[in-house]
Amino acid sequence: MPRGQKSKLRAREKRHQARCENQDLGATQAPVAEGESSSSANLLFGDRPQNLPAAETLSIPEALQGAPSTTNTIAPVSCTSSNEGASNQDEKSLGSSREAEGWQEDPLSKKVVSLVHFLLQKYEKKEPITKGDMIKFVIRKDKGHFNEILKRASEHIELAFGVDLKEVDPIRHYYAFFSKLDLTYDETTSDEEKIPKTGLLMIALGVIFMNGNRAPEEAVWEIMNVMGVYADRKHFLYGDPRKVMTKDLVQLKYLEYQQVPDSDPPRYEFLWGPRAHAETSKMKVLEFVAKMHDTVPSAFPSCYEEALRDEEQRAQARVAARAHTAAMANARSRTTSSSFSHAK
Amino acid sequence: MQGSTRRMGVMTDVHRRFLQLLMTHGVLEEWDVKRLQRHCYKVHDRNATVDKLEDFINNINSVLESLYIEIKRGVTEDDGRPIYALVNLATTSISKMATDFAENELDLFRKALELIIDSETGFASSTNILNLVDQLKGKKMRKKEAEQVLQKFVQSKWLIEKEGEFTLHGRAILEMEQYIRETYPDAVKICNICHSLLIQGQSCETCGIRMHLPCVAKYFQSNAEPRCPHCNDYWPHEIPEVFDPEKQREAGISKSNKKSLRSRQH
Numbered sequence: 115m116p117r118g119q120k121s122k123l124r125a126r127e128k129r130h131q132a133r134c135e136n137q138d139l140g141a142t143q144a145p146v147a148e149g150e151s152s153s154s155a156n157l158l159f160g161d162r163p164q165n166l167p168a169a170e171t172l173s174i175p176e177a178l179q180g181a182p183s184t185t186n187t188i189a190p191v192s193c194t195s196s197n198e199g200a201s202n203q204d205e206k207s208l209g210s211s212r213e214a215e216g217w218q219e220d221p222l223s224k225k226v227v228s229l230v231h232f233l234l235q236k237y238e239k240k241e242p243i244t245k246g247d248m249i250k251f252v253i254r255k256d257k258g259h260f261n262e263i264l265k266r267a268s269e270h271i272e273l274a275f276g277v278d279l280k281e282v283d284p285i286r287h288y289y290a291f292f293s294k295l296d297l298t299y300d301e302t303t304s305d306e307e308k309i310p311k312t313g314l315l316m317i318a319l320g321v322i323f324m325n326g327n328r329a330p331e332e333a334v335w336e337i338m339n340v341m342g343v344y345a346d347r348k349h350f351l352y353g354d355p356r357k358v359m360t361k362d363l364v365q366l367k368y369l370e371y372q373q374v375p376d377s378d379p380p381r382y383e384f385l386w387g388p389r390a391h392a393e394t395s396k397m398k399v400l401e402f403v404a405k406m407h408d409t410v411p412s413a414f415p416s417c418y419e420e421a422l423r424d425e426e427q428r429a430q431a432r433v434a435a436r437a438h439t440a441a442m443a444n445a446r447s448r449t450t451s452s453s454f455s456h457a458k
Numbered sequence: 459m460q461g462s463t464r465r466m467g468v469m470t471d472v473h474r475r476f477l478q479l480l481m482t483h484g485v486l487e488e489w490d491v492k493r494l495q496r497h498c499y500k501v502h503d504r505n506a507t508v509d510k511l512e513d514f515i516n517n518i519n520s521v522l523e524s525l526y527i528e529i530k531r532g533v534t535e536d537d538g539r540p541i542y543a544l545v546n547l548a549t550t551s552i553s554k555m556a557t558d559f560a561e562n563e564l565d566l567f568r569k570a571l572e573l574i575i576d577s578e579t580g581f582a583s584s585t586n587i588l589n590l591v592d593q594l595k596g597k598k599m600r601k602k603e604a605e606q607v608l609q610k611f612v613q614s615k616w617l618i619e620k621e622g623e624f625t626l627h628g629r630a631i632l633e634m635e636q637y638i639r640e641t642y643p644d645a646v647k648i649c650n651i652c653h654s655l656l657i658q659g660q661s662c663e664t665c666g667i668r669m670h671l672p673c674v675a676k677y678f679q680s681n682a683e684p685r686c687p688h689c690n691d692y693w694p695h696e697i698p699e700v701f702d703p704e705k706q707r708e709a710g711i712s713k714s715n716k717k718s719l720r721s722r723q724h
Contacts, residue, residue, distance in 0.1 A: 275477045275481070276474030293478060295478065
């Protein structure tokens with residue numbers, strides 16, 4: 115049950131007072147919440163978490179202003195106390211008035227938490243994550259500390275959710291999540307539904323693999339049609355299958371969709387994307403295909419052999435990576451900046 | 459939640475998998491949540507006894523606390539179905555909407571939200587919302603565009619549409635209740651029984667107090683002569699049935715398929 119209005123009002127007044135007393139950046143400020151030009155950051159939340167012992171929580175400097183909004187959008191003033199803090203664009207660090215966890219007392223920690231929220235949102239929506247967006251929406255002025263903030267946020271997410279954040283495109287700085295729990299199927303529906311939500315992808319990966327690791331677009335659609343999925347027909351589960359296959363899954367790096375070299379008129383083909391290689395394996399996809407045909411992977415001898423070789427290579431890569439990680443961790447503990455994301 | 463006095467729970471892969479899947483779905487009904495929980499146990503810890511859902515969730519929440527996130531339980535306003543969502547607690551944390559929508563889109567949402575809160579029924583008609591497009595901040599938006607933006611809101615589970623009218627999705631209420639209560643303290647309606655934010659509900663025609671439909675159902679359960687808890691006048695509205703998860707499930711696989719379909723679609 116939400117707290118009554120009175121106690122919230124009192125809490126707000128206390129915060130307001132604390133804020134007026136400590137205008138400068140410092141380690142022991144009551145952090146500004148509704149300040150920061152009452153940005154779109156105030157959009158959805160008007161009050162602090164009920165479980166916080168004392169004053170406020172996090173603030174996003176200059177509000178999440180970035181592209182979507184340069185001014186207050188939905189929240190005028192989310193609290194009745196006025197926005198004097200608005201003019202003070204500096205961030206306040208978390209107050210030591212929060213006696214809870216020690217790690218929260220350093221100035222980056224609220225950025226870490228904000229980044230966690232941002233990343234989880236992207237995870238939920240299966241949207242690509244770019245370094246640019248992270249800086250624009252969360253990191254802002256602290257972009258010199260980007261690596262550290264990202265590392266800490268990733269660690270929290272890894273611990274709580276069991277997902278790893280990795281840089282999948284070091285040139286354009288795209289990141290993606292990889293479940294450590296081996297989550298390739300939409301597990302809650304695979305028992306009851308005929309096609310798991312990610313089934314579309316798995317089918318595509320299967321066709322591509324069985325076809326020698328690249329499949330003409332027509333071949334993929336042919337199989338999809340058998341399952342009742344048509345490129346240009348709205349599907350009750352997948353919506354717009356053509357868009358899912360040629361745009362969404364490509365953007366998420368699960369598939370690659372490219373023109374067949376030297377094809378005239380241009381024809382297109384699908385290949386596995388880097389994320390498919392990272393998140394699943396030829397063997398797993400082969401198992402999926404075998405199951406769909408009510409048989410076993412070894413029923414496809416050449417594919418099976420290729421899958422076995424792939425498994426071997428992965429095992430070797432894992433061993434090498436582990437050794438490398440250990441070495442990097444040692445090196446990192448001695449330096450301030452970390453390029454861990456590149457140490458793949 | 460008790461706050462910092464609560465001892466930190468222990469996360470295992472069972473909990474992590476649960477969180478991942480819950481997040482993927484955004485918001486889930488209680489029955490799905492229980493099934494999800496059982497599934498996670500099956501995958502990671504076959505022999506363990508499945509924790510009571512409430513304890514399981516409290517455990518997770520104690521770990522998420524330091525990240526200002528929690529799994530929150532709410533109840534749909536129209537038929538009392540319990541729902542769960544992962545919700546941000548931090549006041550000014552990254553707004554889930556601000557990074558997805560442009561300034562004028564967010565303003566459209568605000569206009570719709572205001573109309574919904576001010577309305578008697580908890581619904582704002584598409585026409586009334588669209589008539590406000592000229593007042594939106596940011597880039598000029600045509601009515602056609604606005605219609606599509608409203609559909610975007612429906613797909614992202616911020617709004618529900620019923621016959622051309624819009625109200626807040628249960629998930630939006632879970633996430634935004636505090637914000638709404640603080641931003642619109644005068645316009646906001648509160649349920650007389652549970653004291654939570656009320657968007658849709660029934661009201662007493664004499665004294666004006668309001669109650670959620672599921673709260674009405676529970677309060678007047680097996681009461682032949684329902685009377686207003688405040689002024690004791692005869693309660694004039696039809697009393698809905700208390701939500702019964704068992705009956706829901708008996709209605710058959712086809713119904714649950716349809717429901718899970720619906721929730722996936724919007």
